[in-house]
Amino acid sequence: MMSESDRVDQLGQATREKLKQFIARIERLEGEKAELAADIREVYGEVKSFGFDTKVIRKVISLRKIEASERAEQEALLDMYMEVVED
Amino acid sequence: MMSESDRVDQLGQATREKLKQFIARIERLEGEKAELAADIREVYGEVKSFGFDTKVIRKVISLRKIEASERAEQEALLDMYMEVVED
Amino acid sequence: MMSESDRVDQLGQATREKLKQFIARIERLEGEKAELAADIREVYGEVKSFGFDTKVIRKVISLRKIEASERAEQEALLDMYMEVVED
Amino acid sequence: MMSESDRVDQLGQATREKLKQFIARIERLEGEKAELAADIREVYGEVKSFGFDTKVIRKVISLRKIEASERAEQEALLDMYMEVVED
DNA sequence: TCGGAAATCAAGACCC
């Protein structure tokens, strides 16, 4: 059977290059995402040291997220109605 | 190396029986779930043949689902406040 | 601008009633589907507490599903042959 | 019973302000995080349209992540040794 | 009906 590296060798140089670029882009984006996650954790740390209950804060934020998505849904629904009217 | 069937043969009869029962239960439940999915698709078919726009209906239903979860979140938040008061 | 509720008001009473019924039916079916999903999750819980590897069980079930659909395909094929013979 | 808003009113103005700031910061960070997640999804879309198998790419990336953390572990170990030598 | 895009769901990681 053909080994993995043999197979990789058969990829064109350009293809291999493209592959490397994709991986690099994804890894960079994931790195930034991980940094943001760390930042968020840090803020929660501050929140706690300030005497707030992080559990409640989390719940508030998740509630607001749901509210936002409800607004988005309502707008989407309204847009659909508008289209009906326009036609 | 020991083949899969040899290995299965080494399971006790009772264990094998139990395994078959689990699989049967899951398959039955998944079958029922699939039936319900088919029923839902069918209702959307009726909806469409009735002249309603299924896209809108879907949006309405997802909005109502979000509303329900918002209510749940609000209750959870309220519960947390209540605990604070009780303590 | 005409509000959404104004527009809904313009739907005939019967149409509105029908719409409500459709939504109610779909929501009921989706509720039942969600219950079954919960049941299935529960069975997997039992499976695990029984010492089986759920990952393997999942694979077995998906294989059996594929086999079943293959069988169905083969039967369909056989039916076609049969029709040819009959005709 | 005291309403939620009554209770919030009892918080000092400064405290309330601080709370709002924390929530705003977290929501902003989460927004950016969500954008990055969308970007990543987009890149995977490109990957696919380029003819690569995303499953394989994902596996490569997760392997590289593990390798990176192994390297980090080894460096940490090496640092420990170095400290011992230095002391 | 197929294929891709999106939602959903469960498992694993990870932090507290």
Place this chain on the structure above:
DNA sequence: GGGTCTTGATTTCCGA
């Protein structure tokens, strides 16, 4: 160790 977050897999959905 409990709970939350994230990821990966599966399923579902829609358009072509």
